[in-house]
Amino acid sequence: MNTTVECVLDAKATLGEGAVWDAQSSALWWVDIAAPSLHRFHPGTKKNQTWSMPSAIGCVAPRRSGGAIVGLEEGWCAFDPADGSIRLLNDMAPGLATHRFNDGTVDPAGRFWAGTMPKSGPRDAAAGEAGDGTLFCLDVDGSCRAVLDGLYIQNGLAFSPDGKRMYLSDSYKPIRTIWVFDYDLETGTPSNRRTFFDTNAVAGRPDGAAMDAEGCYWMAGIDGWQILRLTPDGTIDLTIPVPVEKPTCLAFGGPRLEQLYITSMGDGLISPGTEDRQPQAGGVFVCEPGVVGYAPPACGA
Template sequence: MAPTVDCVLDARATLGEGIVWDAADRRLWWVDIAAPALHRFDPATGRNETWTMPSAVGCVAPRERGGAVVGLEEGWCAFNPDSGAVEVLNRNAPGEAGMRFNDGCVDPAGRFWAGTMPKAGPANAAAGELGNGLLFRLEADRSSPQMLDGFYTQNGLAFSPDSAVMYLSDSHPAVRTIWAFDFDLESGTPSNRRVFFDTRQVAGRPDGAAMDADGCYWMAGIEGWQVIRITPGGKVDRIIEVPVEKPTCLAFGGPRLDTLYVTCMGAGLITKGSEAKQPQAGGVFALDPGVTGYAPPPCAA
């Protein structure tokens, strides 16, 4: 029997993204890139707190010392939910004007990785040309080295529970590929890049991702109305239909990490004429995936 997918927060976001479980206080951080706004949702009470951000906010992670770290156009920033204060930690990323952060994830050592893309959207992918999106890493000392380049719409960052593999995707229709890298946890270095999964074999393109305790990769299939589980060997293990066209990001949460939460795009970004089929587009959804998840640690910066 297919799991029930429930809307736990009818948020009406325009571009819901970046959902992540904060194990310290058992709440979910998520963003609306287009608003721009940062949210914190408590599944136990249904309360959703919202803070307006000074610029486009691509990603968020719980912070080891409390609060959160967000990727804004100003740079990597610390956010204090008690005061609403935003403090710039490093301005190295997202780099040149016209760029913003997109998807991000904290590795098992507490380093926050995130990619960048043009605010106006990616350019058309020309044969033989690379995109201008970059991948950065925020260290505990707040330095932020550039790690990879050549992306159109960077997405799908995730790290295997055993720290041995880093995953990364590009959502651009001409690319729609997920790669795997060998990952050296001590140095924070990815190597041996290879194709993990070509999403042309499924309905949706790759957007945000989450890992489960078995080391399987869960992909939000944007434009495909689906969430997909892929084994470490790159095989589709499970496809779960969701009631929204454009799921964007995933996070395992709950006290036992046995609930999968999903953000999505809302009005203005879904296909015109499809509104009646997805009246809660822009909300936060939850489902029982039938497995236990993995939650990244907080950011150490």
Template sequence: MAATITCVAPTRSQLGEGAVWDVVDQRLWWVDILGGLIHCYDPVTGSNDSYYFGEPVGCIARRDKGGLVVAAKSGFWFFDPATGARQPIADPESHLPESRFNDGGTDAQGRFWAGTMKDMGDAQPVGTFYRLDPDLSVTAWKGGIWTTNGLAFSPDGKRMYFSDSNPRVRTIWSCDYDTQTGTPGDPQLFFDTRAVPGRPDGGTVDAEGCYWQAGIEGWQLYRLSPKGEVIQTVDVPVEKPTKPMFGGKDLDILFFTSLSLGLTAPETQPEAGSLFAITGLGIKGVAQTRFAG
């Protein structure tokens, strides 16, 4: 069956990102970073509910104890969409007012990872990846990154992927991952996206261990083998896809978010910034773990 791409939530978000599928509530959660909005898409009803967080939101994860864990402009938070209640956890970059959190996600043990980036003024390599453990302690891992992105884990949880989207770098790395301690090993080059039109944005993995990259500015998604080889390219109807995530009852729908700002030809992509779904790929994803804290 040929793959079909459908716009399922025509929000025209400024910066759609952070897609994560929750296997418990069977919903696709995602964000509009600049709009400070958290969206929740139900593929059964087709509804897309929106919750205003009050500041830029980089990434989110569902929480075992209910609600969401959020990595936002002012650090880590708990958020209850039903009531709007916010509870601060930690702000590891309170000394960097021009920075905010960007991409992230959970490992198989329920730890929440998220990276930062400079969001105001001239870009600088001041981004850092942080690990939020279930006991709510925060550990900084790797700094010196322009635009933290692409965080994902292999199906067995023993390999971690991340990228730097900045045009100066546009590279994806992988590293061994100690599942007992949540400690990554030394990063190794996984894929240099100068080989394809799109720079690396958000990423996810499928059940076969392949890494999917949203090729921002390239009108494409890329499926990379565990060896870092492009084995499939999917053309999409928007210039700036931002984050792929498998979902649906059987984890066989590939959703992706997108961006509506700074387009080279906005008239040709009226649905840019919206949420899309790809069916008919014949590929399944990996269940995402809820934050254990």
């Protein structure tokens, strides 16, 4: 399949991330962690709204009650796009002044999951030593709990459309692994962690992810100039080359969820000498991969 990937927003972001589709507004939320800023892109008008954030923003999710919830250094916050106001909901995560949120997503029941990592990047670790990032869950009642620790660069969070599987990856170069868990949707409990895909077999490391309606997992292959579709048994089904070295996050959107949006890293974070090969690095891209996607619901907290 020859899939065309085009830039729909030449945003010049430094660290574009956090792509999520908002069906209510027919728009794509995304973030620039480094700016730090929150964005909402309207494909119909090509308008991109931008709000400056008070600290590094790792992830965003539309909220059932309106607006959005953002993961800032201060914790989980409610954001009102009408006036740009930010209100702290729960300060349990990131929990440390040295950490920030990274990748996040919402499970089919409306819980917002996200992990933390050091703001300075993962420390070099001896073989077998655990990282100091933690995976958190913001429940629909507004409470927060730590679920899993030992992560370096948490990424790749996704839930199967039926809510029976949770996926999680670590982008740290010595690890670069995607795991899958059995997931109890009623209680929000992952179990039976096992390797789903070892990305040492491909060019890119695992970054952000998305699910399609058939239960296949889509991986942004950072450093690999590609995105991958993986079947539920962990087999590569499709590889799509992208015009940027470091695609970071994926989200299905559009009227029928037939479009796949891709955020990326830009100047300062791409490999020196590759600038001419990727003049739109840091932009938002889109393609139509030929399958219908799955979009997580709005956050219930």
